[in-house]
Amino acid sequence: MEQEVTFVIEEYLEAIYRLQEKNKAARTNDLVKMLNVAPGTVTNTVERLERESYITHVPYKGVKLTEKGNSIALQVLRRHRLSERLLTDILHIDWDKVHEAACRLEHGI
Template structure:
């Protein structure tokens, strides 16, 4: 049998990573996705550890081939590091989806559970969960789930704060990190897949009035900046 297949994510080089290593690679991937680079100080902030311990871990990960130093810009994942990060992210997002869909967890409570389970669950368990869910492509917060082959399409970073007045858009995703924010979004009816229109925006980063379904809500700029939207609802030219 000579099946031509992309190597699955569980290659021997990424099979035995420790939980801290998985957390580092995931944090660096997320920083690169969000802001294009990962300064060591940002990695320290993201992981809530001292900058000095980041320096040590980064040196080890570079020596092991997971990342490269980029002068003046921090670190960058190598292809091996990227695949390892995507594997952990796939596990995390499938766990969140399973907790939400099968076990009725609210979307503000799945992240902490998934943070713990992502390091412990076997590959078989994760793939059985994915199959039971019908192989979902996004998690409860709208984030894309990388495939088992390690491909993922990251959405454009267009937020509710960028949306012109009067333009309708569809909510795509919100970060899973702030349970309080997620509960507030639930309160005003904002979830991935929901249509939203900016009705008014006060000057100088003032409050933004939204229409969500049949109701209106007023949100701050800080919230609007955290909600990603797709604006493909206008009729094609």
């Protein structure tokens, strides 16, 4: 049975995708900083993501998205960008103010 992709899973997959683009792998301490959560929370969530086949984890090297995780991360990023466009192009909100709102909207569309 396929697990529901929750807000938390989406946030982690999006963060891992962005870190991978920048650094080739996402280290857990980078996730702690990026997501502003406790190290233990990242460890537990990384273990869950690996169990559910969203990522592969190599100790001391970091995590990488699997094909399944990458697919979901790209969907989240697309929704984020669409949310940004809605907020700037249609609602005329200043670009420097849309990121937070787009983060909330991306999970609802």
